[in-house]
Amino acid sequence: xxxxxxxxxxxxxxxxxxxxxxxxxxxxxxxxxxxxxxxxxxxxxxxxxxxxxxxxxxxxxxxxxxxxxxxxxxxxxxxxxxxxxxxxxxxxxxxxxxxxxxxxxxxxxxxxxxxxxxxxxxxxxxxxxxxxxxxxxxxxxxxxxxxxxxxxxxxxxxxxxxxxxxxxxxxxxxxxxxxxxxxxxxxxxxxxxxxxxxxxxxxxxxxxxxxxxxxxxxxxxxx
Amino acid sequence: xxxxxxxxxxxxxxxxxxxxxxxxxxxxxxxxxxxxxxxxxxxxxxxxxxxxxxxxxxxxxxxxxxxxxxxxxxxxxxxxxxxxxxxxxxxxxxxxxxxxxxxxxxxxxxxxxxxxxxxxxxxxxxxxxxxxxxxxxxxxxxxxxxxxxxxxxxxxxxxxxxxxxxxxxxxxxxxxxxxxxxxxxxxxxxxxxxxxxxxxxxxxxxxxxxxxxxxxxxxxxxxxxxxxxxxxxxxxxxxxxxxxxxxxxxxxxxxxxxxxxxxxxxxxxxxxxxxxxxxxxxxxxxxxxxxxxxxxxxxxxxxxxxxxxxxxxxxxxxxxxxxxxxxxxxxxxxxxxxxxxxxxxxxxxxxxxxxxxxxxxxxxxxxxxxxxxxxxxxxxxxxxxxxxxxxxxxxxxxxxxxxxxxxxxxxxxxxxxxxxxxxxxxxxxxxxxxxxxxxxxxxxxxxxxxxxxxxxxxxxxxxxxxxxxxxxxxxxxx
Numbered sequence: 001x002x003x004x005x006x007x008x009x010x011x012x013x014x015x016x017x018x019x020x021x022x023x024x025x026x027x028x029x030x031x032x033x034x035x036x037x038x039x040x041x042x043x044x045x046x047x048x049x050x051x052x053x054x055x056x057x058x059x060x061x062x063x064x065x066x067x068x069x070x071x072x073x074x075x076x077x078x079x080x081x082x083x084x085x086x087x088x089x090x091x092x093x094x095x096x097x098x099x100x101x102x103x104x105x106x107x108x109x110x111x112x113x114x115x116x117x118x119x120x121x122x123x124x125x126x127x128x129x130x131x132x133x134x135x136x137x138x139x140x141x142x143x144x145x146x147x148x149x150x151x152x153x154x155x156x157x158x159x160x161x162x163x164x165x166x167x168x169x170x171x172x173x174x175x176x177x178x179x180x181x182x183x184x185x186x187x188x189x190x191x192x193x194x195x196x197x198x199x200x201x202x203x204x205x206x207x208x209x210x211x212x213x214x215x216x217x218x219x220x221x222x223x
Numbered sequence: 224x225x226x227x228x229x230x231x232x233x234x235x236x237x238x239x240x241x242x243x244x245x246x247x248x249x250x251x252x253x254x255x256x257x258x259x260x261x262x263x264x265x266x267x268x269x270x271x272x273x274x275x276x277x278x279x280x281x282x283x284x285x286x287x288x289x290x291x292x293x294x295x296x297x298x299x300x301x302x303x304x305x306x307x308x309x310x311x312x313x314x315x316x317x318x319x320x321x322x323x324x325x326x327x328x329x330x331x332x333x334x335x336x337x338x339x340x341x342x343x344x345x346x347x348x349x350x351x352x353x354x355x356x357x358x359x360x361x362x363x364x365x366x367x368x369x370x371x372x373x374x375x376x377x378x379x380x381x382x383x384x385x386x387x388x389x390x391x392x393x394x395x396x397x398x399x400x401x402x403x404x405x406x407x408x409x410x411x412x413x414x415x416x417x418x419x420x421x422x423x424x425x426x427x428x429x430x431x432x433x434x435x436x437x438x439x440x441x442x443x444x445x446x447x448x449x450x451x452x453x454x455x456x457x458x459x460x461x462x463x464x465x466x467x468x469x470x471x472x473x474x475x476x477x478x479x480x481x482x483x484x485x486x487x488x489x490x491x492x493x494x495x496x497x498x499x500x501x502x503x504x505x506x507x508x509x510x511x512x513x514x515x516x517x518x519x520x521x522x523x524x525x526x527x528x529x530x531x532x533x534x535x536x537x538x539x540x541x542x543x544x545x546x547x548x549x550x551x552x553x554x555x556x557x558x559x560x561x562x563x564x565x566x567x568x569x570x571x572x573x574x575x576x577x578x579x580x581x582x583x584x585x586x587x588x589x590x591x592x593x594x595x596x597x598x599x600x601x602x603x604x605x606x607x608x609x610x611x612x613x614x615x616x617x618x619x620x621x622x623x624x625x626x627x628x629x630x631x632x633x634x635x636x637x638x639x640x641x642x643x644x645x646x647x648x649x650x651x652x653x654x655x656x657x658x659x660x661x662x663x664x665x666x667x668x669x670x671x672x673x674x675x676x677x678x679x680x681x682x683x684x685x686x687x688x689x690x691x692x693x694x695x696x697x698x699x700x701x
Binding site for chain 2 (some may be wrong): 114118126130133134141144150153157160174176180183
């Protein structure tokens with residue numbers, strides 16, 4: 001087993017997981033965006049390393065897309081939106097920081113337990129990467145659940161998607177990975193910004209998803 | 224020479240940019256119908272095309288039946304949609320600019336569903352489901368009312384999470400396949416995966432299925448992942464409710480069944496049937512009780528969709544030739560009946576100017592033809608004989624009873640609870656004091672009555688070739 005390649009892949013994937021935890025306890029929206037940008041940069045490094053380790057130059061495209069779109073363009077755009085909407089105040093969390101972190105730890109343990117029984121037949125890099133990727137995905141989910149603000153929910157989703165890209169690039173020789181990652185980035189960019197945030201802002205003067213709840217159909221009779 | 228497979232995929236894809244450029248909404252609607260008709264003809268001609276496979280696409284007995292159903296309902300819905308949107312333009316709820324998007328997205332959704340159904344590559348199948356979901360998200364939000372935006376947002380968030388988890392499952396499936404089939408496209412080809420299933424790593428495959436079940440199960444609308452479904456059905460344009468219930472839920476369930484087939488061929492894997500039975504039963508019972516407190520007519524039938532997808536999932540979970548047969552028939556019948564109901568409901572909501580059940584009444588007095596169509600659809604969906612839904616439900620109950628009497632009791636309870644809830648509402652809507660708008664309706668009844676006619680015909684007599692074919696697919700499903 002080439003141990004250096006293993007160590008570097010491990011280090012970068014572990015870095016993403018640490019940043020996922022950092023995302024969880026941020027309570028200012030600007031900080032969330034910065035941490036997310038760092039996670040995307042680490043992701044692109046990790047993917048680039050996979051490109052070298054697997055001798056798969058097409059993965060460099062995925063790395064470049066992750067770096068440019070998720071590391072710079074989307075965070076910059078979100079920064080502008082946050083400033084325009086004047087929501088750089090505190091983030092409301094459904095659950096407090098402590099319990100969230102504990103749940104996060106539980107999720108990491110869960111993902112290790114789930115992936116551990118996988119046989120040695122799958123290369124060990126893949127197996128470890130899989131555990132990291134699953135943990136990042138679950139933490140992204142957790143972030144989407146614990147935040148009520150539309151922008152932070154989007155960041156949670158993108159963090160989840162970072163985990164997916166990590167898993168896909170870790171799977172040696174998986175076809176269409178580049179296409180998947182490009183398609184994901186385009187979709188996030190278009191749908192999230194173009195359609196939702198602007199419309200939500202336009203209609204309610206708030207991006208707090210909780211404010212939408214009162215419009216739920218069944219409650220129209222009893223305001 | 225273009226094959227029918229190419230045409231099924233290309234016709235809607237070509238229509239997307241064309242429809243996006245046409246500003247006249249009447250022409251757009253006509254072209255939408257035309258494109259759907261071409262796709263339908265191509266879909267039906269697939270029945271006679273040779274069974275073929277490549278690494279990306281496959282044509283087999285299982286998917287041609289769903290392609291035929293999907294392209295057919297896609298066509299009838301486009302006919303309904305033409306008369307529906309004409310009214311929406313009239314009352315100014317939609318503008319011609321939005322309709323350009325609407326028609327283009329409609330074809331995008333049709334193309335994506337056909338890709339998902341015909342894909343052999345499990346990654347491509349995922350792309351199909353994903354694109355179909357995202358195009359419907361945008362259509363659900365098209366009215367731009369607070370409710371519509373909330374519904375679209377919820378659908379987007381939950382749908383994306385589901386799709387993300389399904390993608391992780393797909394990656395795991397690739398990892399499993401890559402060990403045996405080698406790197407590259409072949410490790411994602413469904414038919415090769417199925418053929419080499421006994422050699423695959425059973426633990427990783429089971430883990431993959433859990434993710435696929437949660438991911439695609441969200442799209443099927445199984446409880447407890449169903450939260451997006453009622454809102455998306457209630458707040459979007461009614462033609463979209465019809466295709467969501469009638470087609471997209473089926474496509475997601477189809478994706479799940481493809482993976483279930485791979486797992487079923489490997490005896491060492493998790494018993495997925497039991498999980499599907501549990502999820503199906505929970506969805507059925509939950510939706511049956513939820514039917515009682517609905518005040519919105521479209522929400523009522525959205526919950527009924529959860530109920531029926533639960534029944535189908537239950538049937539496939541039980542497995543065996545008979546229950547699978549019932550499940551396949553139920554998917555078909557539900558698809559036809561539920562879209563017919565939404566055709567009727569769409570016009571009802573338009574003439575009455577509201578979706579609130581309390582404000583809709585005496586439909587039989589004000590709009591007798593519409594009332595008949597609506598009542599027949601509602602009676603069919605609750606499973607009254609002689610409609611096709613009764614046949615499939617009866618078959619399911621009778622095939623489950625010998626093996627699992629206790630489960631059958633729960634199943635029948637769910638069916639009866641849902642039956643009572645819908646009949647109660649039906650009475651309120653069709654009979655009683657006339658309430659709401661009384662204007663004559665400019666409706667196209669043809670799609671509605673064609674669907675009802677087909678469901679009735681299937682309930683009375685299923686032609687021998689269809690029975691033989693369903694039986695064949697049912698045995699393949701394991």
